[in-house]
Amino acid sequence: MIYLDNAATSFPKPESVYVAMDTFARTSIANPGRSGHRMALASERILDDTRHLLNRLFRGESPDRWIFTLNCTDALNMAIKGLVNPGDHVITSDLEHNSVSRPLRALEKAGVITLTRVASNDGYLDPAEVTAAITPKTRLVAITHAANVLGTLQPIEPIAAAVRAAGAFILIDAAQSAGVVDIDLARTPIDMLAFPGHKALFGPTGTGALYVGPRVTLRPWREGGTGGDSSTEVQPDALPFKMEGGTPNVAGIAGLKAGLEWVLERGVEPGRLHEVNLLQKVVDWVAAHADHWGILGAWDPDRHVGALSLRTPEGLAPSDIGAMLDTSFAVAIRPGLHCAPYIHKRMGTFPDGSLRLSPGPFNTEADIEVFLQALGAITEGML
Ligand SMILES: Cc1ncc(COP(=O)(O)O)c(C=O)c1O
Structure with missing residues (x-):
């Protein structure tokens, strides 16, 4: 996993x-x-x-x-x-x-x-x-x-x-x-x-x-x-x-x-930097697939921790993508509202929410590669 x-x-x-x-x-x-x-x-x-x-x-x-x-x-x-x-x-x-x-x-x-x-x-x-x-x-x-x-x-x-x-x-x-x-x-x-x-x-x-x-x-x-x-x-x-x-x-x-x-x-800052550097790869991928995907909120790596929410393509609910990532690709992320309904209302993602990924200290670039390939495959298969 x-x-x-x-x-x-x-x-x-x-x-x-x-x-x-x-x-x-x-x-x-x-x-x-x-x-x-x-x-x-x-x-x-x-x-x-x-x-x-x-x-x-x-x-x-x-x-x-x-x-x-x-x-x-x-x-x-x-x-x-x-x-x-x-x-x-x-x-x-x-x-x-x-x-x-x-x-x-x-x-x-x-x-x-x-x-x-x-x-x-x-x-x-x-x-x-x-x-x-x-x-x-x-x-x-x-x-x-x-x-x-x-x-x-x-x-x-x-x-x-x-x-x-x-x-x-x-x-x-x-x-x-x-x-x-x-x-x-x-x-x-x-x-x-x-x-x-x-x-x-x-x-x-x-x-x-x-x-x-x-x-x-x-x-x-x-x-x-x-x-x-x-x-x-x-x-x-x-x-x-x-x-x-x-x-x-x-x-x-x-x-x-x-x-x-x-x-x-x-040390504290090395932990944040590791996670934000991994997320940067996701942000870059989203920018290259902006027809279907987006991120929620501004991206400023100096003022960010290791959690990022993705806006999913039209017709693909975050919960469905979460289930596909789990069952077909063995990737664990969290879809939905993340116990924070007010910000989803503000971002226009209520009630389905977003797809949140949050790497930790033991994740590698290879893990992010697998996640992004899975997103690519899901997008191609469903659109
Ligand atoms: C910002 C924030 N506050 C509070 C909590 C609640 O934490 P706990 O599940 O430890 O009660 C969470 C959990 O994800 C959180 O992200």
Whole structure:
């Protein structure tokens, strides 16, 4: 199988991730912080080391500000529902994944918040338009760093600065950028950063994290046992335990730790460049077949991550092409709306969506060649 669906979840993982999870599961998988024995301490140590690695990679204020979550959706919900109050105004964009759009739209429909959805231009947000939407009631600006349908990388630095100047909070959805784009929390005033562990950080599914900056106080939306402090009647105030009730996914986090080590060793920008260089070949092919194919959004390799959406030929639905690629050519891509309906409405590709491909670090030019030959064969056979 040629796997070109890394924007959904990365595959394969670096070998060290499989080894770390297997070793940990066979030797130390005890309940962290709950018991004093050496296996529990080894388990606690994995969590601690991983928080340190996250803090090193993203230069956060301290390791205890990193909350482990189930995935990026969990982190985004934790941030949104833990922060907003009745009467608040929230700003978001038409590029967002449903894990941002749905909780915000549900709060808007329930009359809890008012919501402004800023439109992107050819896949990019204009910082001036986001800033212009800020009102005295704006508490939260929740936007993606890299659009999951289009792969376009957003100018979060000026937006974060404007939000900070206005006294509001900014939540960045880094699902498609964490691990392939440098995010410097010491330099950019980001209040909350949410991402999955299972995409470009190469942990397994079931992992993710939320960074909670020093200005932010969140209400926990899951309460329960935290191991360390069992005496208080309600959730303890100290991070990360305040937000982490229940036994964490320690085996998964052992894998995430190995994934983070792999990313730290390889460096972040080389990962993005490898993927964008592979996509350039697809962009060139599309330009040569522009009668039938197109790409969604602007293509600027310096401001793009490794995901690209193709507009399919008239009469050929993305889902049909996806099935043909899978069954006849053993190529895995993702057709459809990619959980992001607003941008497809804007691009005119709703409800069928597009064909998204997203190479990873282990894909080669030969893989892209096979994909493009398959597209050529499908186009010739069906038109
Ligand atoms: C931009 C973006 N945000 C959020 C998510 C949700 O991530 P998860 O599936 O880890 O909850 C995704 C998943 O593809 C995404 O691309």
